[in-house]
Amino acid sequence: MAADVKAAQAEKADKKKLKLALYWAASCGGCEIAVLDINEKILTVAELADIVLWPVATDFKYKDVEALPDKSVDVCLFNGAIRNSEQKELAELLRAKSKVMVAFGACACFGGIPALANQFDRESIFERVYGTTPSTDNVARVLPQTKLAVPQGELHLPTFYNAVYKLDDIVEVDYYLPGCPPPPELIWTAIEAIVSGKLPPVGSTIAGERSLCHSCKRKKEDKKVSAFHRVHEIIPDNERCLLEQGIICLGPVTREGCGERCLNANMPCRGCFGPTPEALEHGAGMLSAVATAVEGKDEDKLAKVLEGVVDPLGTFYRFTLADSLLRIRAKSLAAGRAETGERVKKEEAAS
């Protein structure tokens, strides 16, 4: 592939450069750093491509992008999930202007960490964030508004949605580059493919096709778990399968190709590469794997062991709630509001 890039480099030198857009939506910024983690290769990228939008690093405005002809941007790397109307607008704008749209990182691919908020609707999130957190002093109950009249005219803010959406809920996505953040090697693989024009079939995920357990070097024996531990509770043996040691590792249901960075640091997989291609549901698949790994037949004893699994939804769907079948808490949105409020109150009373 390196030779291809060199050839492309030479060829591109006097031709028109590639046009590249990078955008962040509901994300933490880690994906932006990941782009820089390809280190000195970023210089090659700069040689090969002109950047038309990159809010974190360059000072282009949205109107600059709007002024571009349709399909004039070669590739858009879009990171972050869709949480509000501004992000949706930009996703649609960049889709129209770009030949290739890449869902970059776990949030764009599956909702990621922000999608864990799908356990609550807008009203209960606002109530919590602008009302009941211990550090909030908002007696007047001021909540974000989408419109405000000022002497100079009317000001507008984006609408905050009731749920976090993944990018392909909103626009067509050509390639998925998962990870939280995507590892530099895979980013470089993607860039090489783009530059050399040797792109995989549309809809491909740029990662492995099997589960992470296939590339995990740890010793695997029988899955007979008698107690679950959270990562801070024990120091696991770094040679043995973590799940067999009672640490929930999402390896069995998660796509390989990440370079096993967590496993090498003696930490379990949290599932940021999303489900394997065959999986019907990432989280439910892991729940099944975890539950059946427990040893024994006595219902009470089994229940006791399984109590050790703290926060099943947050653990099994850590990165993929927006990509799940149910997507949100069934009772949120009007029906569950009172209940959510009560839960918050209960939690507060407990702490």
Place this chain on the structure above:
Amino acid sequence: MTTAAADKATVTPEAGAAPAASWEPKIVAFLCNWCSYTGADLAGISRLKYPANLRIIRVMCSGRVAPAFVLKAFHEGADGVLIGGCHPGDCHYLEGNYKTLKRKLLFERLLEQFGIEKGRFRLEWISGGEGEKFARVANELVKEVQALGPLGSTRTRLARADGLVLRAEGGGR
């Protein structure tokens, strides 16, 4: 097909709205080939009365029913789900039903976090000779789900709340 006709005839109202008078809960029942399906069959042969809300899916073992199947049933419009398996110790494949039991214990907690009421999901051990138990469970479940009302589709609810038309299905690609 009578099922398709029934689907057409009943318009499922959304959760939160008052159920229309014509609303009947849809219940998906995964029954194992060796015990519970035979039990349901016996209920029929014995001419026991149980509601017609159950859509029975025969599986070789309750252990084959992955939690994802249950979520998919809810996702596709089921208001309740029943899994029927052999009594502990009686599994045709020795331990399949223990796997089901283990999953159930954790899965119930997940459903609660997803906001799906307890009464909508049930695991029952029904042997081939327990036609009566099958009819009783079916009656109880339908009554319970009827009281809970329609579950409603997430997709519709979100589309209504945020005005978005979602392009992709959830649940992987």
